[in-house]
Amino acid sequence: MQDALRSRGLLYVDPRPGARAPQRAWGRTIDLVVDEPATRGEIELKLAALERLAREAGSALGYAGEASPVLIDRAAAWAGSIESRGLVLAPVTALMRRPETGEAMPAPLRTRAN
Numbered sequence: 001m002q003d004a005l006r007s008r009g010l011l012y013v014d015p016r017p018g019a020r021a022p023q024r025a026w027g028r029t030i031d032l033v034v035d036e037p038a039t040r041g042e043i044e045l046k047l048a049a050l051e052r053l054a055r056e057a058g059s060a061l062g063y064a065g066e067a068s069p070v071l072i073d074r075a076a077a078w079a080g081s082i083e084s085r086g087l088v089l090a091p092v093t094a095l096m097r098r099p100e101t102g103e104a105m106p107a108p109l110r111t112r113a114n
Contacts, residue, residue, distance in 0.1 A: 001025075002099075011096055015063050021097055028097045030063040035071045043074040054087055061095050 002025035005012050012027030019029045031053050034046045053060035064071055
């Protein structure tokens with residue numbers, strides 16, 4: 001499957017925190033699931049944990065399984081003030097890791113320097 005994804009220029013994001021990163025495809029695993037459980041307080045705690053991970057590691061990838069009203073409300077409030085805390089949101093493509101094969105990044109994922 002990873003070879004097929006790589007040959008088509010597709011990414012693989014594994015939604016299981018701590019799972020092994022894909023070896024032959026561009027991708028990575030998530031750092032944490034933001035909406036398990038999907039309560040206001042837990043979502044806020046998970047978003048704070050995501051920020052801590054980003055500060056410690058330089059980046060963090062969160063995953064939300066279901067776009068519930070409480071998740072959308074908390075994520076929007078959090079994202080609306082994230083720059084004031086010295087962080088930025090980035091597209092998932094900015095967080096992808098090179099496959100162990102050492103292949104060049106497929107054309108759809110290449111970025112330009114500003």
